[in-house]
Amino acid sequence: QVQLVESGGGVVQPGRSLRLSCEASGFTLGSYGLHWVRQAPGKGLEWVAVIWYVGSNTYYADSVKGRFSISRDNSKNTAYLQMNSLRAEDTAIYHCARGQSNYQSGDYYYFMDVWGKGTAVTVSS
Amino acid sequence: SSELTQDPAVSVALGQTVRITCQGDSLRRYYASWYQQKPGQAPVLVIFGKNNRPSGVPDRFSGSSSGDTTSLTITGAQAEDEADYYCNSRDNRGNHPFGGGTKLTVL
Numbered sequence: 001q002v003q004l005v006e007s008g009g010g011v012v013q014p015g016r017s018l019r020l021s022c023e024a025s026g027f028t029l030g031s032y033g034l035h036w037v038r039q040a041p042g043k044g045l046e047w048v049a050v051i052w053y054v055g056s057n058t059y060y061a062d063s064v065k066g067r068f069s070i071s072r073d074n075s076k077n078t079a080y081l082q083m084n085s086l087r088a089e090d091t092a093i094y095h096c097a098r099g100q101s102n103y104q105s106g107d108y109y110y111f112m113d114v115w116g117k118g119t120a121v122t123v124s125s
Numbered sequence: 126s127s128e129l130t131q132d133p134a135v136s137v138a139l140g141q142t143v144r145i146t147c148q149g150d151s152l153r154r155y156y157a158s159w160y161q162q163k164p165g166q167a168p169v170l171v172i173f174g175k176n177n178r179p180s181g182v183p184d185r186f187s188g189s190s191s192g193d194t195t196s197l198t199i200t201g202a203q204a205e206d207e208a209d210y211y212c213n214s215r216d217n218r219g220n221h222p223f224g225g226g227t228k229l230t231v232l
Contacts, residue, residue: 044209044211044226045160045213045223047222050219050221056220059218059219060220060223067178095167097168102174104175105157107154107156108154108156108215109155109156109175110158110213110214110215110221111158111170111174111213112160113179115167115170116167
């Protein structure tokens with residue numbers, strides 16, 4: 001069964017760090033991209049970061065650039081999101097999602113086809 | 126620009142057709158993908174690429190695009206389609222921002 005399971009969430013004080021994990025099963029994580037997407041309480045989806053399978057290229061939303069770092073360990077079929085200098089506005093449910101890309105009719109397209117249920121992060125003193 | 130714009134809310138009568146739109150400069154270069162999210166659940170991919178549906182998504186869901194606008198159409202909306210819908214697309218910086226989301230109410 002293809003699935004992603006997040007872990008590592010919790011309550012943390014502002015300015016502290018937290019590392020989230022995303023374990024894949026049923027497929028080889030290293031053959032796909034992996035996104036982190038978060039959702040603050042009562043708000044919409046916010047894309048956070050992605051790591052691609054080609055060259056392990058990484059990209060970050062402006063709101064987390066310089067504070068968050070995405071990585072993966074293919075031997076463990078697991079991806080991570082290291083979150084430093086946490087702020088109250090980072091409070092959210094964090095989902096990981098499998099990323100794919102393709103080319104059709106002259107245009108590229110990207111999508112996230114497998115999602116984890118999420119792990120909750122609360123930043124509060 | 127990496128911003129994607131969606132109408133905050135749309136309603137449709139049961140069995141009727143509804144179109145949810147998403148606008149942004151990046152859509153001129155990259156196809157969008159669409160996600161359905163029900164309360165307390167993870168998002169689910171419903172449309173990707175030019176007009177592709179993952180296995181298990183009903184064929185009443187379809188996608189189209191023109192210029193800087195992409196649309197998700199539900200033909201014959203059902204009560205279970207009531208949800209939040211989000212578009213997503215890559216931008217020129219390699220980021221993948223979401224639209225603000227559209228809350229669909231089925232009357």
